[in-house]
Amino acid sequence: MILVGQYDSPVTRRVAVTLHHYGIPFTRDTASIFGDAAHVKAINPLTRVPALILDDGEVLIDSAAIIDHLDEAVGPARALIPPTGYDRRQILQATALAYGCFEKAGVLVYERHFHPAPHVSPVWEARCEGQLAAGLAALEARAGNPWLYGDALTHADVMIACAIGYMNLRLQRAFPPGAYPRLTALATACEALPAFIAARISPDETMPAA
Ligand SMILES: N[C@@H](CCC(=O)N[C@@H](CS)C(=O)NCC(=O)O)C(=O)O
Numbered sequence: 001m002i003l004v005g006q007y008d009s010p011v012t013r014r015v016a017v018t019l020h021h022y023g024i025p026f027t028r029d030t031a032s033i034f035g036d037a038a039h040v041k042a043i044n045p046l047t048r049v050p051a052l053i054l055d056d057g058e059v060l061i062d063s064a065a066i067i068d069h070l071d072e073a074v075g076p077a078r079a080l081i082p083p084t085g086y087d088r089r090q091i092l093q094a095t096a097l098a099y100g101c102f103e104k105a106g107v108l109v110y111e112r113h114f115h116p117a118p119h120v121s122p123v124w125e126a127r128c129e130g131q132l133a134a135g136l137a138a139l140e141a142r143a144g145n146p147w148l149y150g151d152a153l154t155h156a157d158v159m160i161a162c163a164i165g166y167m168n169l170r171l172q173r174a175f176p177p178g179a180y181p182r183l184t185a186l187a188t189a190c191e192a193l194p195a196f197i198a199a200r201i202s203p204d205e206t207m208p209a210a
Contacts, residue, residue, distance in 0.1 A: 004029040004040065005049025006205040008169060010102045010162035011063035012050035013199050017158050018067055020195035022074045029053075034207065064099075067155060080155045087149065094148055094156035097135050102163040104132040109170045113207060132174055136183065143182035146189035153193070161190035169201060 003019065003026050005012030019026050031039045033049055041047040044061045052060045052069075060066045071079035082088045108128050112120055139160060142148060148156045164187040167175040177184075190196050 001026045001055055002029050002053040003027075004031060004043055004051040004053065006030050006032060007199055007201040008166070008205040008207075009033075009049050010159075010166040011099075013165065013201065014063050014158050014162045015050045015052065015066050015070075016199035017162065017195045018070055018080065018155070020198045021080065021153070021158075021193075022070060022078065024070065024073070026052075030205070080153060080158065091149060091154045091156045094139065094142060095159045097139055098156060098159035098163050101132055101135040101139070102159070102166060104128045104135065105163065105167050105171050105174055108132070108174070109207075129174070136175070136180055140180045140183050143186055145182070146186050148186065153190070157186060157190055161187040161196065165191070165201065170207075 001024070003012065003016055005015075007013040007016060016026075016028075029043075031043075031049075033040050033047060037047050040049060040051075043053070043059060044051045046061070048061070050061070050063055050066060052066045054060065060069055071081065076083040081091050108125060111125060111128070115121075139148070144150070147153055148160065160183060164175055164183060
């Protein structure tokens with residue numbers, strides 16, 4: 001199978017980490033959503049990553065839908081989430097919070113990247129920054145040591161660490177040192193895992209000039 005997208009996309013990286021963690025072999029298409037937009041659009045009409053091209057040519061889009069497929073492929077005993085019940089709901093809720101943080105961080109990055117300074121909306125930025133900070137605070141309050149829930153990695157941890165990796169790369173002001181100690185510990189623990197090391201963001205995965 002082929003994973004389409006660069007690892008500076010936290011949702012692409014999230015899928016890559018999950019593939020590595022499950023031991024599912026894959027190759028990569030590192031097309032850029034900006035520089036190679038026509039190529040990405042031919043795979044996903046939304047011109048977004050990640051996409052996963054299965055061995056028979058079927059194309060899956062959206063990280064949650066892709067991970068749902070990977071969970072099914074490895075089975076409930078190995079999936080990074082229980083198949084039913086309270087713990088599943090909690091992990092999905094925390095994953096949704098972390099996904100929302102990534103989404104708000106992305107909006108903030110794009111706001112300044114695509115708008116010249118006079119057209120950046122301080123009202124919109126303040127709203128997004130408030131939503132992002134509240135999401136991070138909610139996750140910080142839930143965080144265990146080092147994993148969010150129990151004594152094992154879950155999809156929530158993977159999404160949180162990938163979102164933090166993105167903020168460290170593109171939006172340092174949203175995740176200043178010392179502000180979120182438990183989430184920092186969680187992300188550090190994640191980044192030390194072989195599955196994360198195998199999906200490190202390479203220096204050539206950059207955004208094009210604004
Ligand atoms: N819900 C989607 C979101 C995908 C997404 O936002 N991808 C970003 C890169 S991190 C993208 O392709 N952005 C380009 C665009 O939306 O124009 C998922 O989880 O896969």
